[in-house]
Amino acid sequence: MREDFKNKVDRYVAALKSAGKEDIPAIRTEFANWYHALSDVEKDELQPFWQEIKDRARQKIAEIKEALNELQQLQDVKIVVEGAEYDLHEWITISEYSRIHHLKVSRVQNWISRGVVPRGKVLAIPQLNNMKLIKNEIYAKA
Known part of the structure; x- marks a missing residue:
């Protein structure tokens, strides 16, 4: 040129x-x-x-x-636990949930134990030493 x-x-x-x-x-x-x-x-x-x-x-x-x-x-990250498929954008670890929502981990664990967080909103993964995931929603003490 x-x-x-x-x-x-x-x-x-x-x-x-x-x-x-x-x-x-x-x-x-x-x-x-x-x-x-x-x-x-x-x-x-x-x-x-x-x-x-x-x-x-x-x-x-x-x-x-x-x-x-x-x-x-x-973005299409999913996990299958006991035959059910879960979108990992909706489910996070308890420590991540605590960080995002400015709560102590012990408080979130307490809510899970007492049922403030409904049973269907907590996912234990046996293949990962029963690591718990929580659905990323707002939960409040009743």
């Missing part, structure tokens, strides 16, 4: 990166006007450059899609 074309494109990209939202349309219009004023021969000279841009964009889009897919899989 000709050096003057490369400089123009570099200035355009730099201007877009540093521009405020309100300035971007004017910058794009100025660049589009410059591009449309080029001869067909000059536009042909730029084709490899545009193809490279498209290829890089497609690669980045593929990477973003892959990352989004991985994030979705992380």
